[in-house]
Amino acid sequence: MEPILSLNNVSKMIGKKKIIDQLSLSVQPGEVFGLLGPNGAGKTTTIRMIVGLMRLSEGDIFIGGTSIKSNFEQAIKQVGAIVENPEMYKHLTGYQNLIQYSRMHKGIDRDKINEVVDLVKLTDNIHRKVKTYSLGMRQRLGLAQCLLHDPKLLILDEPTNGLDPAGIREIREHLRYLTKERQMSVIVSSHLLSEMEMMCDRIAIIQQGKLIDIQSVKGEQEEQTNNYYIETSDLGAVYEILTKEWKIDRKAEGFTIEATKEDIAKLLKQLIEASIDVYLVNKISKTLEDRFLEITGS
Numbered sequence: 001m002e003p004i005l006s007l008n009n010v011s012k013m014i015g016k017k018k019i020i021d022q023l024s025l026s027v028q029p030g031e032v033f034g035l036l037g038p039n040g041a042g043k044t045t046t047i048r049m050i051v052g053l054m055r056l057s058e059g060d061i062f063i064g065g066t067s068i069k070s071n072f073e074q075a076i077k078q079v080g081a082i083v084e085n086p087e088m089y090k091h092l093t094g095y096q097n098l099i100q101y102s103r104m105h106k107g108i109d110r111d112k113i114n115e116v117v118d119l120v121k122l123t124d125n126i127h128r129k130v131k132t133y134s135l136g137m138r139q140r141l142g143l144a145q146c147l148l149h150d151p152k153l154l155i156l157d158e159p160t161n162g163l164d165p166a167g168i169r170e171i172r173e174h175l176r177y178l179t180k181e182r183q184m185s186v187i188v189s190s191h192l193l194s195e196m197e198m199m200c201d202r203i204a205i206i207q208q209g210k211l212i213d214i215q216s217v218k219g220e221q222e223e224q225t226n227n228y229y230i231e232t233s234d235l236g237a238v239y240e241i242l243t244k245e246w247k248i249d250r251k252a253e254g255f256t257i258e259a260t261k262e263d264i265a266k267l268l269k270q271l272i273e274a275s276i277d278v279y280l281v282n283k284i285s286k287t288l289e290d291r292f293l294e295i296t297g298s
């Protein structure tokens with residue numbers, strides 16, 4: 001499948017500083033793709049370049065196969081973005097805001113406005129003034145605005161910033177619907193792994209303007225290790241029996257050990273022969289967080 005977005009060796013210099021360094025990645029149709037990195041990593045700069053708010057120093061960006069350098073208008077037509085706070089008239093209602101926006105873009109009729117209002121679940125509040133909206137409602141109105149021209153790619157810079165858990169869940173559900181039911185692609189940025197893990201299909205880890213790694217979230221969220229966690233009746237006795245032959249790491253309730261399957265079978269036999277009850281044998285898997293910490297070293 002042709003990616004909806006490709007960054008090819010994109011760099012950005014500001015003064016003498018390289019803010020983005022040879023960044024290459026691509027986003028597939030129907031996926032939620034995360035840009036994850038600490039403050040100052042370059043997430044916003046990357047997004048600003050994609051949407052044309054900042055020029056590239058090197059490389060190129062393709063949206064739906066069209067280069068933003070050679071045909072920006074055609075490329076950007078396919079994008080809906082919220083970068084920084086979306087512009088809204090707070091003294092107008094949500095609906096009036098969407099009407100205002102539709103006047104600036106061709107081909108958006110009332111049916112389309114009603115459709116996106118429904119989609120972001122603002123129907124009951126759309127005729128209230130925006131100044132009375134919660135942050136979550138403003139976010140949803142921003143999302144509605146982005147969706148009016150049927151973009152193929154949605155770009156949201158820190159969409160969960162300042163939202164409570166319920167608001168975060170709402171955004172997550174909207175993104176899931178848009179990507180899975182409507183085959184839209186979404187890019188979100190955040191510095192919080194826990195949120196990205198819940199929202200994204202894949203996550204690019206960015207540090208000091210460089211792509212460090214891309215991790216898939218779904219399916220292979222947990223990577224198997226050769227470490228086991230074992231709980232038994234008499235930890236003291238276990239220690240006496242096992243430390244001669246095995247390297248074990250004592251925990252509060254049990255111990256961990258690095259071993260093969262065959263080792264574990266042998267070890268369990270030893271414990272049973274010594275009349276020690278085994279309550280639990282659990283293979284430890286690495287979470288995305290473990291891998292993230294390994295990769296970033298922080």
Ligand SMILES: Nc1ncnc2c1ncn2[C@@H]1O[C@H](COP(=O)(O)OP(=O)(O)OP(=O)(O)O)[C@@H](O)[C@H]1O
Binds near residue numbers: 037041044046191
């Ligand atoms: N206009 C500018 N002039 C000088 N430096 C800039 C400019 N814009 C960004 N930077 C620098 O580029 C780096 C990346 O900034 P950017 O805002 O892209 O990071 P970020 O990952 O989005 O971080 P945050 O989560 O804090 O928004 C930072 O070191 C920042 O200070």
